[in-house]
Amino acid sequence: MMDENASARLIRRTLTVAHRIGLFLAMLLICLPGIWIVLSSLRPTVEIMAKPPVWIPQELSFDAYVAMFSGIGKGGIPVLDYFRNSLIISVTSTVIAVAIGMAGGYAFARYRFRGKSGMFLGLMLTRTVPGIAMSLPLFFVYARLGIIDTHFGMILAYVALNIPFTIWLIDGFFRQVPKDLAEAAQIDGCTRWQAFWQVEFPLARPGIASAAIFAFLTCWNEFALASQLTRSVNSKTLPVGLLDYTAEFTIDWRGMCALAVVMIIPALTLTYIVQKHLVGGLTSGAVKG
Amino acid sequence: MATVSLKKLTKRYGNMEIVHGIDLDIADREFIALVGPSGCGKSTTLRMIAGLEDISGGNIDIDGRVVNDLPPRSRNISMVFQSYALYPHMTVRENLGFSLKIAGAAKDDMDRRVAEASAILGLDELLERRPSQLSGGQRQRVAMGRAIVRDPDVFLFDEPLSNLDAKLRTQMRTEIKKLHAKVKSTVIYVTHDQVEAMTLADRIVIMRSGYIEQVGTPDEVFSRPATRFVAGFIGSPPMNLHEATVSDGRLVFSGGDSLPLPGQFKSKTAAGDKVVFGIRPDDFYPTGHGLSSGGETEVHRVDLPVSITEPLGNETLVFAEFNGVDWVSRMLNPKPLKAGDRIGMSFDLSRAHLFSAETGKSLRN
Numbered sequence: 001m002m003d004e005n006a007s008a009r010l011i012r013r014t015l016t017v018a019h020r021i022g023l024f025l026a027m028l029l030i031c032l033p034g035i036w037i038v039l040s041s042l043r044p045t046v047e048i049m050a051k052p053p054v055w056i057p058q059e060l061s062f063d064a065y066v067a068m069f070s071g072i073g074k075g076g077i078p079v080l081d082y083f084r085n086s087l088i089i090s091v092t093s094t095v096i097a098v099a100i101g102m103a104g105g106y107a108f109a110r111y112r113f114r115g116k117s118g119m120f121l122g123l124m125l126t127r128t129v130p131g132i133a134m135s136l137p138l139f140f141v142y143a144r145l146g147i148i149d150t151h152f153g154m155i156l157a158y159v160a161l162n163i164p165f166t167i168w169l170i171d172g173f174f175r176q177v178p179k180d181l182a183e184a185a186q187i188d189g190c191t192r193w194q195a196f197w198q199v200e201f202p203l204a205r206p207g208i209a210s211a212a213i214f215a216f217l218t219c220w221n222e223f224a225l226a227s228q229l230t231r232s233v234n235s236k237t238l239p240v241g242l243l244d245y246t247a248e249f250t251i252d253w254r255g256m257c258a259l260a261v262v263m264i265i266p267a268l269t270l271t272y273i274v275q276k277h278l279v280g281g282l283t284s285g286a287v288k289g
Numbered sequence: 290m291a292t293v294s295l296k297k298l299t300k301r302y303g304n305m306e307i308v309h310g311i312d313l314d315i316a317d318r319e320f321i322a323l324v325g326p327s328g329c330g331k332s333t334t335l336r337m338i339a340g341l342e343d344i345s346g347g348n349i350d351i352d353g354r355v356v357n358d359l360p361p362r363s364r365n366i367s368m369v370f371q372s373y374a375l376y377p378h379m380t381v382r383e384n385l386g387f388s389l390k391i392a393g394a395a396k397d398d399m400d401r402r403v404a405e406a407s408a409i410l411g412l413d414e415l416l417e418r419r420p421s422q423l424s425g426g427q428r429q430r431v432a433m434g435r436a437i438v439r440d441p442d443v444f445l446f447d448e449p450l451s452n453l454d455a456k457l458r459t460q461m462r463t464e465i466k467k468l469h470a471k472v473k474s475t476v477i478y479v480t481h482d483q484v485e486a487m488t489l490a491d492r493i494v495i496m497r498s499g500y501i502e503q504v505g506t507p508d509e510v511f512s513r514p515a516t517r518f519v520a521g522f523i524g525s526p527p528m529n530l531h532e533a534t535v536s537d538g539r540l541v542f543s544g545g546d547s548l549p550l551p552g553q554f555k556s557k558t559a560a561g562d563k564v565v566f567g568i569r570p571d572d573f574y575p576t577g578h579g580l581s582s583g584g585e586t587e588v589h590r591v592d593l594p595v596s597i598t599e600p601l602g603n604e605t606l607v608f609a610e611f612n613g614v615d616w617v618s619r620m621l622n623p624k625p626l627k628a629g630d631r632i633g634m635s636f637d638l639s640r641a642h643l644f645s646a647e648t649g650k651s652l653r654n
Contacts, residue, residue, distance in 0.1 A: 178372060178374065180372045180374035181374050183341050183361075183368075184368070184370060184374035184375075184376075185376075185387070186340075186341070186360065186361045186362060187361045187362070187366065187367060188362075188387050189388045189391040189392050189439075190362065190391055191360070191362065194391065198387075198391070199376055199378075203377065
């Protein structure tokens with residue numbers, strides 16, 4: 001009997017160790033591109049292009065970052081303009097998409113109306129069209145309307161891109177909030193509107209926060225549409241700005257990586273801030289348990 | 290505190306009528322139970338009184354004020370939901386005080402009323418917890434506390450105990466009864482459990498497919514059921530109900546067995562009438578093991594075979610075969626019986642019921 005237990009314990013320990021090693025490898029695989037970008041932004045182009053690759057950096061410097069911000073003509077690009085454009089376009093379109101997503105998600109979760117499932121399916125189907133496929137038609141329409149290279153045009157495109165997703169995600173979260181709660185709040189003296197803000201909204205907040213993160217990241221990282229619909233510092237976003245590092249015959253990989261790092265930092269910060277709202281299971285204990 | 294009066298109250302969903310113009314007057318401080326099988330319209334009726342469902346016709350009047358189109362918050366009612374519906378993101382204290390907060394009550398007034406309610410229900414220890422940290426019974430008490438805090442005209446209960454286990458249910462039933470004695474308010478209580486209705490209510494409203502079958506005190510609905518449905522619904526184990534034909538002063542059952550026609554129904558039936566004979570297990574018992582009230586005037590005795598027995602300790606339910614089917618009887622001071630035994634059974638016909646087979650109405654009146 002002792003032996004059986006001892007070997008079972010051994011197997012369990014071995015499995016735990018194997019499990020951890022597996023996890024480590026998987027995480028390494030996921031993180032490696034990110035780490036490589038950070039590293040590449042700090043080392044000279046010769047090292048980046050070296051064959052066979054130089055795994056351990058020989059010299060590190062912040063030259064690329066310094067150059068990036070030193071202005072045009074000194075190897076710099078209008079990074080602050082791009083950053084401002086990205087921020088304005090991403091934040092505005094996220095706010096609008098989440099607001100509409102909340103209204104739509106709530107309606108789909110709570111009300112019965114004609115053509116509901118058809119409409120829902122229709123919204124989902126728009127997600128099956130790749131963004132790049134829409135860029136040419138959109139370009140023509142925008143050209144006619146004269147909204148190419150404007151914040152407004154980009155915001156409009158991103159809002160349309162994100163709404164089906166935010167509605168779908170937020171709908172699922174409102175569905176999890178029992179209807180009884182809103183009714184109890186109305187009995188307790190709330191108007192329909194108060195019941196929503198006091199009870200249903202706080203409970204669906206994790207869903208709304210995740211919808212916001214996803215919408216923001218989609219806008220922040222989007223390249224295909226932006227590369228067609230933007231022209232100048234008026235509206236060019238950071239992903240499109242990366243192209244500034246390509247010239248006819250050369251690509252400045254180091255500069256490109258440095259800009260990528262600059263792009264990643266705000267997205268990472270935002271995700272970190274919002275993720276604490278992502279705690280699920282808030283509705284437990286509301287009804288029967 | 291207030292009276293509630295329903296006049297020709299109707300609910301339709303599209304072309305489907307769910308509640309068919311019911312009338313009901315509820316007195317101030319009365320405890321009314323709406324009882325009936327699922328889908329009988331009792332919850333819909335309650336939700337219409339609460340203002341959570343629009344009404345399709347008729348009037349709802351709370352304390353002399355027609356509230357047909359008023360939103361729930363303007364009716365001064367409170368409601369305890371079957372699911373409790375506690376706000377999971379608030380502590381017990383915040384749950385209790387929520388209605389006062391919305392109404393803009395002063396902080397000290399709010400604290401005082403929350404403290405009162407929590408004292409009544411014994412929630413003091415739990416005030417800082419969240420609903421997810423409470424047991425079923427505690428949640429139920431918080432839900433009731435939330436209702437009390439508002440000091441409403443009318444309390445509405447929507448099957449509040451059906452999510453609790455049997456033991457807790459009995460316990461909470463007693464607490465609700467005590468609570469009503471303390472807060473002395475009008476209560477409308479929806480349940481599908483006739484025991485809850487019988488034990489709690491001043492008057493019981495028995496509903497069936499959107500109609501009211503009978504309104505009466507627990508004793509009335511038990512001893513003088515107005516319809517066959519009420520007779521079968523109220524009482525546990527249920528009344529024995531069997532179809533028969535009146536012939537030569539006897540009730541002849543389909544299997545050929547017969548019983549004498551109870552005296553009180555002689556003038557109310559004619560030969561050939563199709564009727565439903567009903568007798569409670571308490572009035573059909575192994576001879577010598579019934580309720581000896583001494584008032585039995587019309588006892589019919591017959592020997593019957595026992596098919597099964599269900600001993601309950603202080604009494605045994607004996608299923609005796611008569612006319613080819615099992616009739617349930619209650620045996621007090623039980624003695625051991627085996628399936629197949631033939632024993633003398635007594636029908637106390639003075640306490641029997643007769644309903645029209647066609648309309649289901651009692652032939653007593």
